[in-house]
Every structure is written in C-alpha cells, then in structure tokens.
Amino acid sequence: MFTLDIQPRFSDTDALGHISNTSLPVWFEQGRTPIFRIFHPSLDVKTWPLIIARLEIDLLAQSYWHMPVEIRTGVGNIGNSSFQVVQEAWQNGKQIARGVATLIHFDYENEKSVSIPEAIKAELAEHKVKDTA
Amino acid sequence: MFTLDIQPRFSDTDALGHISNTSLPVWFEQGRTPIFRIFHPSLDVKTWPLIIARLEIDLLAQSYWHMPVEIRTGVGNIGNSSFQVVQEAWQNGKQIARGVATLIHFDYENEKSVSIPEAIKAELAEHKVKDTA
Amino acid sequence: MFTLDIQPRFSDTDALGHISNTSLPVWFEQGRTPIFRIFHPSLDVKTWPLIIARLEIDLLAQSYWHMPVEIRTGVGNIGNSSFQVVQEAWQNGKQIARGVATLIHFDYENEKSVSIPEAIKAELAEHKVKDTA
Amino acid sequence: MFTLDIQPRFSDTDALGHISNTSLPVWFEQGRTPIFRIFHPSLDVKTWPLIIARLEIDLLAQSYWHMPVEIRTGVGNIGNSSFQVVQEAWQNGKQIARGVATLIHFDYENEKSVSIPEAIKAELAEHKVKDTA
Numbered sequence: 001m002f003t004l005d006i007q008p009r010f011s012d013t014d015a016l017g018h019i020s021n022t023s024l025p026v027w028f029e030q031g032r033t034p035i036f037r038i039f040h041p042s043l044d045v046k047t048w049p050l051i052i053a054r055l056e057i058d059l060l061a062q063s064y065w066h067m068p069v070e071i072r073t074g075v076g077n078i079g080n081s082s083f084q085v086v087q088e089a090w091q092n093g094k095q096i097a098r099g100v101a102t103l104i105h106f107d108y109e110n111e112k113s114v115s116i117p118e119a120i121k122a123e124l125a126e127h128k129v130k131d132t133a
Numbered sequence: 134m135f136t137l138d139i140q141p142r143f144s145d146t147d148a149l150g151h152i153s154n155t156s157l158p159v160w161f162e163q164g165r166t167p168i169f170r171i172f173h174p175s176l177d178v179k180t181w182p183l184i185i186a187r188l189e190i191d192l193l194a195q196s197y198w199h200m201p202v203e204i205r206t207g208v209g210n211i212g213n214s215s216f217q218v219v220q221e222a223w224q225n226g227k228q229i230a231r232g233v234a235t236l237i238h239f240d241y242e243n244e245k246s247v248s249i250p251e252a253i254k255a256e257l258a259e260h261k262v263k264d265t266a
Numbered sequence: 267m268f269t270l271d272i273q274p275r276f277s278d279t280d281a282l283g284h285i286s287n288t289s290l291p292v293w294f295e296q297g298r299t300p301i302f303r304i305f306h307p308s309l310d311v312k313t314w315p316l317i318i319a320r321l322e323i324d325l326l327a328q329s330y331w332h333m334p335v336e337i338r339t340g341v342g343n344i345g346n347s348s349f350q351v352v353q354e355a356w357q358n359g360k361q362i363a364r365g366v367a368t369l370i371h372f373d374y375e376n377e378k379s380v381s382i383p384e385a386i387k388a389e390l391a392e393h394k395v396k397d398t399a
Numbered sequence: 400m401f402t403l404d405i406q407p408r409f410s411d412t413d414a415l416g417h418i419s420n421t422s423l424p425v426w427f428e429q430g431r432t433p434i435f436r437i438f439h440p441s442l443d444v445k446t447w448p449l450i451i452a453r454l455e456i457d458l459l460a461q462s463y464w465h466m467p468v469e470i471r472t473g474v475g476n477i478g479n480s481s482f483q484v485v486q487e488a489w490q491n492g493k494q495i496a497r498g499v500a501t502l503i504h505f506d507y508e509n510e511k512s513v514s515i516p517e518a519i520k521a522e523l524a525e526h527k528v529k530d531t532a
Contacts, residue, residue: 011280015280022155022277027408043464045149045412054192055188056189057188059184059187142295147414163276198309287451287454291420295420323453
C-alpha cells in the first residue's frame with residue numbers, strides 16, 4: 001500500500017472539538033496521488049484523465065488536530081473503465097476511518113468514460129489489496 | 134423531504150474547473166440541519182448528541198460554481214441508536230449527487246451510543262423517504 | 267453596497283467552537299460575486315479576468331455556526347489596473363469582521379495586469395464606499 | 400524562523416487552476432503551530448489561550464497543487480497582550496505570499512485579552528524577524 005502522512009490542519013476540525021467528517025474525503029483524495037501518477041505522471045490538471053464516481057467512508061473513531069494521520073492506499077476491483085481505491089486512515093496507532101473511492105478513466109473533452117489501458121491495469125494490479133479480490 | 138438551497142462558493146471548486154467532490158459532504162452536512170434540530174433544537178455544539186458513522190456519495194454529474202444547488206434530505210432506515218439520512222443534490226434541473234449518511238445518537242461524555250427516544254423516532258419517521266423502507 | 271446572506275456551514279467552524287478565521291476569506295470572496303459580474307458577466311472561469319493581490323481582514327468578534335451572516339460589499343480606491351473591495355460581515359446585529367481585498371484586472375494567458383476599461387471604472391465608482399475616498 | 404512544509408491538497412485549488420487565495424490563511428495558521436506551543440504546550444483546544452484579531456496576506460505569485468510549499472514563520476512586534484506573526488510562503492524557489500497575523504493572548508471564559516507573561520515575551524523575542532523592529 002502507498003502511505004502518506006497527513007498533518008491535520010486546524011481548519012480540519014469543527015466545533016465538536018474533533019476532526020470534521022468532511023476532512024476525511026480531502027485527506028483520502030490527497031492519499032490517491034500515487035494512483036493519479038500511474039495514469040498521469042505530469043499531474044497536469046489541464047489534461048486530467050480521471051473522475052470520481054463514488055465515495056464511501058466509514059468513520060471508526062474520533063480523531064484530533066495535533067497528531068499526524070497516516071493514509072494507506074491500495075487498489076480494489078479493476079473494471080474496464082473504472083476501478084476502486086481502498087484506503088485507511090490511522091492516528092496514534094488506531095484506525096480512524098476506511099474508505100473506498102470509485103474512479104473512472106475519463107475524457108473531459110467528450111465527457112465520457114474511456115477503457116483503462118492494459119499497461120495501467122497491470123500497474124494498478126500490483127497495488128491490489130488482498131481482501132478485495 | 135427537507136430542502137436547502139446552497140450557493141456554491143468559489144473555493145468549493147477545484148483545478149478541474151468544476152465543484153470538488155470534497156464539497157458534497159459539506160453541502161450534505163449542511164442539508165442535515167433540520168434533522169439535527171429534531172434531536173437538538175438549540176443546535177448548541179457543547180451538548181451535541183449525534184456523531185456520523187458512515188457516508189456514501191454517488192457523484193452523478195459534474196457541477197459548477199455559478200448556479201445554486203438544491204439539497205433534498207429525508208430519512209432512511211431507523212435503528213435503535215442509529216439511522217440513515219438519504220440526500221440528493223440537484224443543479225440546473227439535473228441530479229448531480231445522491232448520498233446516504235449513517236448517524237448515531239451519541240453521548241460524547243461517555244463516548245458511547247444511546248438509544249433514540251421513541252418520540253424522536255416517530256418524528257424521524259414522518260420524514261421517511263418511501264423507497265428505503 | 268451589495269449584500270449577500272451567507273449560511274455558515276458546520277465545517278466553517280473549528281475546534282474552538284466558533285467560526286474559523288479561515289472562513290472569512292471564503293465568505294468575502296463569495297460576497298465579491300457582483301463585482302466579478304461587472305468585469306465578467308458570464309462568470310466563466312476559463313476566461314476569468316481578475317486576480318487577487320492582497321487581503322486584509324480584521325476579526326472584530328467571535329461568530330457562530332447557527333445564525334446567518336450578512337456580507338456587505340462596496341468599492342474602495344480605483345487605480346489603473348487594480349482596485350479595492352471593502353467588505354463587512356455582520357451576524358445577529360453585530361459587526362464580526364471587516365475586510366479589504368485588492369484585485370488586479372489580469373490577463374492569465376500573458377500573466378500580466380491590464381488597465382481597467384473606463385466603462386468598468388465608472389460602474390465600479392457607483393459602488394464606492396464613502397469613507398475610503 | 401520556524402519552517403513547515405505544506406503539501407498542497409487538491410481541494411486547495413480552485414477553478415482558475417491554481418491554489419485558491421483562501422488556502423493561504425489555512426497554511427499560515429498551520430505554520431503558527433510552534434508559536435501556539437510557546438503559549439500552550441499541550442495544544443489542548445479546551446484551554447486555548449489565543450485569538451486572532453487581524454490577518455494580512457500579500458499574494459505575490461500564482462501557486463500550484465503538485466509541488467510542496469514552505470511556510471516560514473517569525474515574530475514581529477510584541478505588545479502587552481497582542482503580538483504579530485510574520486510569515487512567508489515559498490514554492491519552487493519563489494516567494495508566493497507574505498502574511499502578518501495579529502494574535503491576542505485571550506481568556507475565552509471571560510472574553511477578554513490578557514497580558515502576555517514576561518517569560519513568554521522573552522521566548523517570542525527569540526524568534527523576532529529583524530526587519531519589523
């Protein structure tokens with residue numbers, strides 16, 4: 001799995017004193033950067049080739065501002081033009097969230113999905129998380 | 134269903150030129166305010182009685198900054214201490230997203246879930262969305 | 267002055283229980299929409315003609331999530347290619363912030379400032395706030 | 400000066416393709432963490448002793464998502480109960496922003512400012528930026 005250390009920002013918290021649930025999608029998006037690079041090494045936003053179709057997040061424990069969070073990122077099911085990214089967030093030795101994002105290989109100009117090239121499928125498969133066969 | 138008009142903010146967009154996927158959880162959270170009021174009419178954050186356990190969002194179409202978005206909010210399954218909120222986002226006559234949030238009636242002091250009182254269950258049931266019986 | 271009603275979002279708060287200072291720049295940006303329209307009626311982001319050079323915000327009182335905020339927006343000094351936007355934020359009858367943003371009429375393709383056309387200067391001048399002569 | 404490496408998040412960008420001006424206050428707030436620690440080593444939000452009174456940011460160059468940003472943080476003028484934090488943001492060898500935040504030593508319970516203890520003033524003075532006498 002790819003790992004990314006996130007430093008929670010003060011504005012990631014909300015008035016309940018903990019990290020806002022709305023920060024997890026932001027952190028998980030950031031954790032997907034190595035996946036983005038597989039499709040698009042330049043990361044140039046003008047020619048971005050992916051769109052997100054679905055996100056699911058289970059919030060497993062409260063999390064807090066002043067401790068780092070580790071985001072772990074792997075690949076789930078791989079379809080013809082879409083695939084899943086499977087993620088976990090850990091803080092202070094405890095899993096605080098898990099997430100699944102469904103991404104589509106996408107042509108923004110024609111607004112339609114595009115098959116994932118075989119070479120990319122093979123590279124994605126190297127990062128497959130075992131338990132989502 | 135409850136409805137809320139959201140004015141997308143410029144900072145809700147991202148470098149792809151459209152609304153960021155990370156803004157939908159923010160908008161849906163805001164759309165849940167009438168649900169929060171059923172549990173907690175004062176909305177006082179110091180005695181807040183709910184925590185979110187899960188969010189699922191399907192992103193159905195790209196959305197944009199300069200047009201309002203309508204958030205529609207109803208209730209799904211109601212359990213002993215948890216229940217679902219079922220939501221839709223519409224922009225310019227088109228559904229752009231649907232979401233399901235699982236909320237838990239929660240005691241922050243003791244960090245544990247609490248049964249939902251019958252009176253509140255009855256009030257939630259009045260806002261039940263038909264097709265999630 | 268132009269006025270805009272902002273509904274604070276739960277994620278605009280932070281762990282101190284009040285609205286984050288980082289939400290004010292977001293709200294003020296949203297309040298500048300009528301100014302953006304003077305330069306760019308379509309609001310199309312692909313041909314956006316303004317860039318921000320400076321922002322100053324005085325935070326005058328704590329503000330909270332569950333009450334609307336009114337943003338009042340006028341024009342300050344008007345230069346050759348830049349001008350100031352002068353703003354206030356009010357909640358529950360109390361001024362919570364004031365802000366001044368310096369915007370530049372900007373050509374993103376050539377990355378340089380552009381003179382503000384006389385017709386636009388005249389329109390901006392109609393919204394001038396008296397005490398910033 | 401204290402330095403902090405910020406990894407811009409995808410949601411820090413906006414539809415103009417660059418980093419939103421509204422992200423700079425968030426990054427600068429995060430860069431103030433070592434200053435917060437001088438006043439409040441535990442960083443416990445329930446007993447937080449500071450409030451922000453003013454922020455000024457000059458945006459000097461466009462910045463982008465896929466490169467890290469370094470935030471440099473020092474201390475400016477130190478008054479009886481308030482002081483200034485002077486900051487810079489650098490990306491790819493170029494200064495993209497400078498900022499000044501005015502913070503007040505604050506008693507949230509009684510909602511009033513409090514003198515800064517001499518020991519803290521002395522510690523702040525060690526981090527003073529030369530050119531803001």
